[in-house]
Amino acid sequence: MTATAGGPSLPQERRVVTAIPGPKSQELQARRTAAVAAGVGSVLPVFAARAGGGILEDVDGNALIDFGSGIAVTSVGNSAEAVVRRASAQLADFTHTCFMVAPYEGYVEVCEELAKVTPGDHAKKSALFNSGAEAVENAVKIARSYTKRQAVVVFDHGYHGRTNLTMALTSKNMPYKNGFGPFAPEVYRVPVAYPYRWLTGPENCADEAAAEAIDQISKQVGADNVAAIVIEPVLGEGGFIEPAKGFLPQIAKFAKDNGIVFVADEIQSGFCRTGQWFACEDEGIVPDLITTAKGIAGGLPLAAVTGRAEIMDAAHSGGLGGTYGGNPVACAAALGAIETMREQKLDARARRIGEVMTPRLKAMQEKYDVIGDVRGRGAMIAIELVKSGSKEPNPEATAALAKACHSEGLLVLTTGTYGNVLRFLPPLVIGEDLLNEGLDILESALTTL
Numbered sequence: 001m002t003a004t005a006g007g008p009s010l011p012q013e014r015r016v017v018t019a020i021p022g023p024k025s026q027e028l029q030a031r032r033t034a035a036v037a038a039g040v041g042s043v044l045p046v047f048a049a050r051a052g053g054g055i056l057e058d059v060d061g062n063a064l065i066d067f068g069s070g071i072a073v074t075s076v077g078n079s080a081e082a083v084v085r086r087a088s089a090q091l092a093d094f095t096h097t098c099f100m101v102a103p104y105e106g107y108v109e110v111c112e113e114l115a116k117v118t119p120g121d122h123a124k125k126s127a128l129f130n131s132g133a134e135a136v137e138n139a140v141k142i143a144r145s146y147t148k149r150q151a152v153v154v155f156d157h158g159y160h161g162r163t164n165l166t167m168a169l170t171s172k173n174m175p176y177k178n179g180f181g182p183f184a185p186e187v188y189r190v191p192v193a194y195p196y197r198w199l200t201g202p203e204n205c206a207d208e209a210a211a212e213a214i215d216q217i218s219k220q221v222g223a224d225n226v227a228a229i230v231i232e233p234v235l236g237e238g239g240f241i242e243p244a245k246g247f248l249p250q251i252a253k254f255a256k257d258n259g260i261v262f263v264a265d266e267i268q269s270g271f272c273r274t275g276q277w278f279a280c281e282d283e284g285i286v287p288d289l290i291t292t293a294k295g296i297a298g299g300l301p302l303a304a305v306t307g308r309a310e311i312m313d314a315a316h317s318g319g320l321g322g323t324y325g326g327n328p329v330a331c332a333a334a335l336g337a338i339e340t341m342r343e344q345k346l347d348a349r350a351r352r353i354g355e356v357m358t359p360r361l362k363a364m365q366e367k368y369d370v371i372g373d374v375r376g377r378g379a380m381i382a383i384e385l386v387k388s389g390s391k392e393p394n395p396e397a398t399a400a401l402a403k404a405c406h407s408e409g410l411l412v413l414t415t416g417t418y419g420n421v422l423r424f425l426p427p428l429v430i431g432e433d434l435l436n437e438g439l440d441i442l443e444s445a446l447t448t449l
């Protein structure tokens with residue numbers, strides 16, 4: 001094997017030359033077990049050496065097809081040209097001053113770009129942070145400061161992070177919350193329109209779920225007490241649930257009518273992933289605040305809250321920030337990632353990925369009744385696995401299928417409240433041949449299941 005650089009020049013070919021994980025990965029895994037806290041898990045203990053395009057190469061020389069993008073992060077591909085160019089130049093100039101000490105242009109430029117690419121043509125402002133959870137926490141701080149109210153409403157199957165407040169906002173106990181309480185108060189959870197599992201059927205789902213959610217907010221919390229409603233326009237960790245059409249607009253309208261800040265958590269669904277810059281555009285929703293992270297900076301840690309200028313300005317000077325928030329190298333990387341999304345029209349690429357994947361997955365669903373549902377938009381697609389002839393979740397088959405894909409050199413991730421969803425989040429720059437090859441591997445894994 002000749003060593004090559006990662007990034008766009010990495011050969012775009014799957015190659016399995018050892019067992020997966022191979023001997024070098026296993027050696028590193030032993031060191032890891034001794035040195036790294038057990039609470040930090042990994043989907044697949046294959047240690048990375050290089051990555052680029054649709055390929056992740058490990059230390060044993062295996063080249064895996066990447067259907068994960070490091071959880072929807074490297075949408076522009078690993079080490080994308082513009083990200084490396086801009087971040088490297090910034091690394092050479094300065095690495096950190098702290099924006100709260102001595103500001104720099106890159107931070108301002110990222111906020112200007114966010115104002116352009118996020119939905120709505122109202123005056124917008126942004127604040128930058130390090131992680132998605134931190135962005136969500138700050139959106140809540142800003143909404144509370146603006147409304148002078150305390151309650152926060154979130155939804156069944158929602159995921160918003162692992163810090164104390166965002167654990168409270170997150171729905172699923174294991175593994176995110178179990179044993180880590182007590183959780184922050186004034187958080188209320190209401191139903192979401194999950195079409196596949198709505199008891200009276202998908203056609204009634206949007207209206208019934210919206211009515212139920214609004215009734216619970218009104219009766220149990222009191223609309224006047226609610227600072228923010230926080231929702232993922234496509235729910236990520238909950239299982240790639242697309243709320244039934246009509247649900248989000250009703251919730252957004254309820255928020256507007258009651259002076260509640262409507263926060264779209266687009267940390268997973270944003271930045272071209274679903275075939276539009278942001279998933280909430282699909283139903284023409286203009287959120288008051290939008291949280292972003294993951295895909296924003298091609299793999300460097302950056303997150304943002306963007307929203308209506310009057311809301312964003314509600315917090316007092318000095319009330320928002322953090323030592324590293326909007327780090328200059330991460331900002332340069334974000335500008336490179338956004339440039340790449342524009343120039344390579346990655347929103348259209350995401351739609352094309354959906355057009356390739358969805359019919360093939362639907363055909364598999366016809367053949368294999370373990371697939372209960374195929375859903376998602378653009379390059380955020382999933383299959384929900386069930387026990388034959390029922391809707392009973394089938395996490396065992398999901399784990400087995402993921403494992404079978406891994407051993408053939410296809411990196412896939414599982415998700416979902418019931419652990420029974422296989423999700424596909426390829427880099428948006430993946431070649432169509434690799435995409436189809438990945439689907440071939442999935443199909444033969446289904447055959448042997």
Ligand SMILES: *Cc1c(COP(=O)(O)O)cnc(C)c1O
Pocket residue numbers: 130131132133134136159160161162232236237265266267268269293294
């Ligand atoms: C990943 C994620 C978060 C948390 O982001 P981190 O960077 O891991 O803190 C929050 N919300 C959604 C929707 C996410 O997918």
